Amino acid sequence: MKTTIILTTTTFLLLLVGLQFALGDNDGEKRFGNTFKRSPDVASVNNQAYINECGSCHMAYPPGLLPKRSWKKLMNGLEDHFEDNAELEADVETEISQYLFNNSADNSDYRRSRKIMRTLAFDETPLRITEIAYIRREHNKIPTAMIKHNNKVVSLSNCTACHQNADKGSFSERDISIPGYAGWED
Ligand code: HEC
Ligand code: HEC
Structure with missing residues (x-):
């Protein structure tokens, strides 16, 4: 029973990490941190x-x-x-x-x-x-x-x-x- 819970939790966490990778494809900005950033439409102004x-x-x-x-x-x-x-x-x-x-x-x-x-x-x-x-x-x-x-x-x-x-x-x-x-x- 305990193992099942641990396994389910692990799978869920892995899915979350995978999702961040999948959504972060064309952003070019770091997306690891506490906040989950949305992918912008165009690159931000940075000069x-x-x-x-x-x-x-x-x-x-x-x-x-x-x-x-x-x-x-x-x-x-x-x-x-x-x-x-x-x-x-x-x-x-x-x-x-x-x-x-x-x-x-x-x-x-x-x-x-x-x-x-x-x-x-x-x-x-x-x-x-x-x-x-x-x-x-x-x-x-x-x-x-x-x-x-x-x-x-x-x-x-x-x-x-x-x-x-x-x-x-x-x-x-x-x-x-x-x-x-x-x-x-x-
Ligand atoms: C008067 C307010 C206003 C101004 C000023 C304005 N927009 Fe918009 N813009 C909107 C609204 C409202 C929509 C959504 C239109 C709709 O849903 O029909 C929109 C939609 C957009 C979209 C499409 C977004 C999407 O998700 O489909 C882009 C891109 C955009 N605007 C770029 C610009 C740019 C670049 C400028 C300046 C050069 C600009 N807008 C100026 C109000 C504005
Ligand atoms: C002295 C004031 C001033 C400066 C500095 C300035 N602009 Fe402008 N710019 C304007 C004015 C006025 C307009 C026309 C705005 C309007 O019609 O509402 C404009 C419009 C624009 C537009 C078109 C916006 C649209 O309607 O889609 C672009 C692109 C632009 N400027 C780029 C630049 C760039 C690049 C620089 C720097 C090299 C620059 N501007 C510096 C005054 C300026």
């Missing part, structure tokens, strides 16, 4: 120069949301960046470019990055994440009152207003709350 320089006017967008060719085009036009000047010192610009290129959607295994690459035409070079058809489609049911006419959001480009863990790469429905509209349901 300090990028966060400092490109996160001062808007969130430092996760690099896995655009292909390398888009980051290249953006980094080559920083003096006229959506009517702002976002020019950088040459060495900082090189570091940030490298980070963005190495972690771009076409260099990432995360599921939203792969999805973005699958839905973009090969000759499409969007300068905005919000211009990607797949991203637009995911948001097309949200009324304008909740975005444009909501002074806590204003623009779809303001991801962090609704996706609280966007910087950690999570766009999961469990991490969404639209300011002023509790409990958004599809």
